[in-house]
Amino acid sequence: MKKKYSETEIKIKTAAKSLFLEKGYSATTTRDISKESDINLALLNYYFTSKKKLFEIIMLETFYDFISKMVEVYNDEKSSLEEKLKLTSSKYIDMIIAEPHLPTFVVNELKNNPSSILKILKGQIMESKLVDQYNDGVKKGIYKKIDSIHFVTNILSLIVFPFISSPIIVKMKKFNRKEFNEMMYERKKLIPEWILKMIKK
Amino acid sequence: MKKKYSETEIKIKTAAKSLFLEKGYSATTTRDISKESDINLALLNYYFTSKKKLFEIIMLETFYDFISKMVEVYNDEKSSLEEKLKLTSSKYIDMIIAEPHLPTFVVNELKNNPSSILKILKGQIMESKLVDQYNDGVKKGIYKKIDSIHFVTNILSLIVFPFISSPIIVKMKKFNRKEFNEMMYERKKLIPEWILKMIKK
DNA sequence: TTGAATTAAACAAATGTTTAATAAAAAATT
DNA sequence: AATTTTTTATTAAACATTTGTTTAATTCAA
Incomplete structure (x- = not known):
């Protein structure tokens, strides 16, 4: 359960959580998350491997x-x-x-x-x-x-x-x-x- | 509320309902529906205009x-x-x-x-x-x-x-x-x- | 100078929808 | 009743976007 997240990771997670909560997994796109968190699209996969993994976390x-x-x-x-x-x-x-x-x-x-x-x-x-x-x-x-x-x-x-x-x-x-x-x-x-x-x- | 549906329309609706219920709107694809109902993909739009319209019905x-x-x-x-x-x-x-x-x-x-x-x-x-x-x-x-x-x-x-x-x-x-x-x-x-x-x- | 972080661009696959051709059914004409 | 015409139903293929992910180059920090 423990893990120290970098600032960027936190930005991604915060935006992703907000979107997943509101629209659910399937209706949320990686580009939505990238936009909402104001980070480059590729960083999502760089830090969390896949949308699925990010969601699971x-x-x-x-x-x-x-x-x-x-x-x-x-x-x-x-x-x-x-x-x-x-x-x-x-x-x-x-x-x-x-x-x-x-x-x-x-x-x-x-x-x-x-x-x-x-x-x-x-x-x-x-x-x-x-x-x-x-x-x-x-x-x-x-x-x-x-x-x-x-x-x-x-x-x-x-x-x-x-x-x-x-x-x-x-x-x-x-x-x-x-x-x-x-x-x-x-x-x-x-x-x-x-x-x-x-x-x- | 009334409307007489053709056999094909009913097949589409039945399959679509089952899939929408199980997986929700976003996670269900038109190809899922076409496969499950065993009808040609194009017929979905032919009869129901769009996935969205079908869902609303x-x-x-x-x-x-x-x-x-x-x-x-x-x-x-x-x-x-x-x-x-x-x-x-x-x-x-x-x-x-x-x-x-x-x-x-x-x-x-x-x-x-x-x-x-x-x-x-x-x-x-x-x-x-x-x-x-x-x-x-x-x-x-x-x-x-x-x-x-x-x-x-x-x-x-x-x-x-x-x-x-x-x-x-x-x-x-x-x-x-x-x-x-x-x-x-x-x-x-x-x-x-x-x-x-x-x-x- | 080396490794990590970030970026823009590209990729392949998936997805909703449309097109154009064909088949089947219904209607009209002979 | 038989034939032609018209309408409707069905199909395979194509189209344009969208989507998740990767690459390769660049910037930044240690």
Whole structure:
């Protein structure tokens, strides 16, 4: 994961990430990247061998960030399950508002690059403190006995899906971007409440 | 929406839809389509003018189907809110299992083709019987006073997002496709229960 | 002076589209 | 009914761009 990149390499990577996120792999050309980063076309291959390789590096880093940000909160030792839900919800919504193309990019490009990138996941979520706390609750009879995969899936669904489907939501409610974001801010508070209701007996 | 297509046109459309769904617009070439449908390359332009036009037709029809299937249940006059939730959940999960690429395709290609295609939505969901029933419940004080957009968004999120993120879920739980589908069958029953818990006071 | 960084130009392959010729089907004429 | 004419459908080839990548020359820095 470590590697010190030269200034030029960073310029290429930054531009490439922005374009890949917005338009996806196939719709982004090497000339787009060269133009956006203001570097000579040949330097892309000089530093990164191929468009494909460059993409893989960016995909890996992006997905790693995406997961790390989540797991950070999930594994906090001190906080309760409820507190974790609140924090996750809040941090994740802020993060995606700052980079709205991220979820669509991740889910969409993921189906083409399976195992190698998804290795990052290994146990990170399903063996997190949050899931432990949930399973404890189940064992104690506080929460309904439902596989924790549903618990994890529901949290992600309620947070991430609205962003992915934002064109639809915006159209249905005649929202502008600001109003949509306000809807998502509302959800910061609502999602933890909903999740608790869902798991409690 | 109506138009009688010749046999050749249908062959082209069928192959094109399958490829667009699987690989997206940019990654699908006209030669891919010609090969898959077993028609001469030139016929694509002869019948559909351009790859872009062909895509727009398919996108429109696909999105229209996607919404129609939903609204069908939403507008049933006789059923209760709870029954509608059960039916929606069940029908939609079956539908996506039969065509797993559909959600990713819709959400991903939607951000490039905004208004023209999204016109289909106009009032269809937010003015459906289901949303009326929800709003009645709010008025009667049975349900919490939360904007119905959250209600609609949550239903869709819990049903659709797991499919979109299936590569992640599959990896986290070491599922195969069959096990993943079984998880989704479980959710047919769970989602309506969850939604009810979320909206009740 | 040597090696790395940068550049403009070129290359081959891929891609969307068009052309011009032919085949097949439909319509019109005898 | 048979033949001709016209329209439609299909084909192989060509065309002009675009795209990812490489080359060979030049600039820059150590």
